[in-house]
Amino acid sequence: MHLDTTAIHGGYQAKNGEPRCLPIALSTTYHYDTTDAVAELFDHPELNHMYSRISNPTCAAVEQKIAALEGGAAAMLTTSGQMATFIAVTNLCHAGDHCVVSSSIYGGTINLFSVTLPKLGIESTFVSPRATKEEIAAAIRPNTKLVFGETVANPALTVLDIETFATAAHEAGLPLVVDNTFPTPALCRPIEWGADIIVHSTTKYMDGHAMTVGGVVVDSGRFDWAASGRFPEFTEPDESYHGTVYTRDYGKIAFIMKARMQMMRDLGVYPPATNAFILNETLETLPLRMERHVANARRVAAWLEDRPEVDSVNFPDLPSSPDHDLAEKYLPDGCCGVISFVVGDGKGTQGGSRDRAAQLLDGLHMISQEVHVADSQTCVLHPASSTHRQLTDEQLVAAGAWPGLVRLSCGLENVEDILADLEQAFVALA
Numbered sequence: 103m104h105l106d107t108t109a110i111h112g113g114y115q116a117k118n119g120e121p122r123c124l125p126i127a128l129s130t131t132y133h134y135d136t137t138d139a140v141a142e143l144f145d146h147p148e149l150n151h152m153y154s155r156i157s158n159p160t161c162a163a164v165e166q167k168i169a170a171l172e173g174g175a176a177a178m179l180t181t182s183g184q185m186a187t188f189i190a191v192t193n194l195c196h197a198g199d200h201c202v203v204s205s206s207i208y209g210g211t212i213n214l215f216s217v218t219l220p221k222l223g224i225e226s227t228f229v230s231p232r233a234t235k236e237e238i239a240a241a242i243r244p245n246t247k248l249v250f251g252e253t254v255a256n257p258a259l260t261v262l263d264i265e266t267f268a269t270a271a272h273e274a275g276l277p278l279v280v281d282n283t284f285p286t287p288a289l290c291r292p293i294e295w296g297a298d299i300i301v302h303s304t305t306k307y308m309d310g311h312a313m314t315v316g317g318v319v320v321d322s323g324r325f326d327w328a329a330s331g332r333f334p335e336f337t338e339p340d341e342s343y344h345g346t347v348y349t350r351d352y353g354k355i356a357f358i359m360k361a362r363m364q365m366m367r368d369l370g371v372y373p374p375a376t377n378a379f380i381l382n383e384t385l386e387t388l389p390l391r392m393e394r395h396v397a398n399a400r401r402v403a404a405w406l407e408d409r410p411e412v413d414s415v416n417f418p419d420l421p422s423s424p425d426h427d428l429a430e431k432y433l434p435d436g437c438c439g440v441i442s443f444v445v446g447d448g449k450g451t452q453g454g455s456r457d458r459a460a461q462l463l464d465g466l467h468m469i470s471q472e473v474h475v476a477d478s479q480t481c482v483l484h485p486a487s488s489t490h491r492q493l494t495d496e497q498l499v500a501a502g503a504w505p506g507l508v509r510l511s512c513g514l515e516n517v518e519d520i521l522a523d524l525e526q527a528f529v530a531l532a
């Protein structure tokens with residue numbers, strides 16, 4: 103099946119007389135006829151459902167759909183994108199271990215790797231998203247357990263050189279974990295470029311309508327945990343789960359089964375069936391929506407580049423972008439619908455004008471200010487007034503979040519209406 107067909111038919115297929123729509127299995131628990139059936143369930147937890155902290159039929163259908171979209175072997179939903187990354191990391195690392203991480207990633211993930219994981223004894227070394235194989239290899243230590251990057255970084259919009267990161271990781275016997283939130287599998291399938299584990303904040307384009315917070319971890323099924331020699335927890339008996347050996351008992355889905363039977367069992371961060379139902383519906387239109395997000399963003403980015411009030415536009419699809427070569431290679435159908443641009447002060451000062459950026463946003467009518475991206479509605483944010491408001495202009499320039507920087511998430515409206523709203527707000531600038 104093609105990707106847009108999988109988005110509709112993947113996961114749940116109704117049998118004779120069953121509902122056309124994915125049923126919401128709002129049930130904490132499951133019925134079994136015999137003690138033998140329950141015993142069988144404990145021996146083969148991959149075959150059926152035990153308790154909705156660990157798995158649920160509605161969630162399972164969505165997991166199968168997402169795994170199919172990414173070209174993976176299995177997936178597990180989580181309550182947020184942050185939890186997807188946390189589980190992916192802690193399924194591989196424990197106290198005393200180390201990660202090599204691209205420095206251009208989501209702010210929440212930077213915080214996870216640089217503040218919270220160190221409290222649990224897991225350290226990280228940050229490298230450039232354009233690091234060479236040798237630079238990545240130099241950061242890898244004997245206790246390193248994974249390499250991590252983001253396909254298209256939120257909000258910097260840098261593109262990860264996935265193949266280089268995958269090769270460096272594999273040569274050291276390590277898996278590459280990739281956050282593919284911004285492009286979604288509709289625009290990039292990192293497993294095809296060598297990534298082993300994929301995480302998503304489904305809150306963004308997968309939901310796409312600003313309704314539910316969620317996450318997912320996808321296992322490519324390709325990483326050879328036994329051959330690596332770095333992962334005894336995958337190849338030796340798990341005494342907390344009656345001696346299961348994940349690689350022996352689950353083969354290609356060892357990573358997800360270990361994540362489910364250890365992390366999900368102990369942490370309990372599984373979404374309710376109602377959220378999975380909503381995600382299933384929104385995923386049906388994901389490829390179609392991404393096409394429109396990209397078309398709108400390409401048009402708006404090119405239009406912004408021509409505006410005299412704008413100093414610079416950052417969007418990897420633009421030929422002027424320093425990441426254009428990587429975007430052409432990994433994201434030929436577009437990178438996402440998010441653009442950033444710098445509103446100038448009219449004097450060419452580096453970083454533009456904080457006041458004029460704020461004035462532009464306040465002049466918008468249809469486009470709303472939100473601390474969110476990847477919505478069907480076009481939305482904007484001025485980092486200097488919000489997420490970075492404690493910083494001085496000098497600190498903002500140093501952080502790359504210029505005082506005049508605006509983040510614009512192009513929605514699904516008619517692009518003429520998006521441009522008209524921007525135009526009237528630019529014209530009104532003093």
Ligand SMILES: *Cc1c(COP(=O)(O)O)cnc(C)c1O
Nearest residue numbers: 182183184208256283303305316
């Ligand atoms: C939003 C986001 C996250 C965090 O996801 P939540 O669902 O908000 O927990 C992680 N990575 C990226 C790229 C994001 O945009």
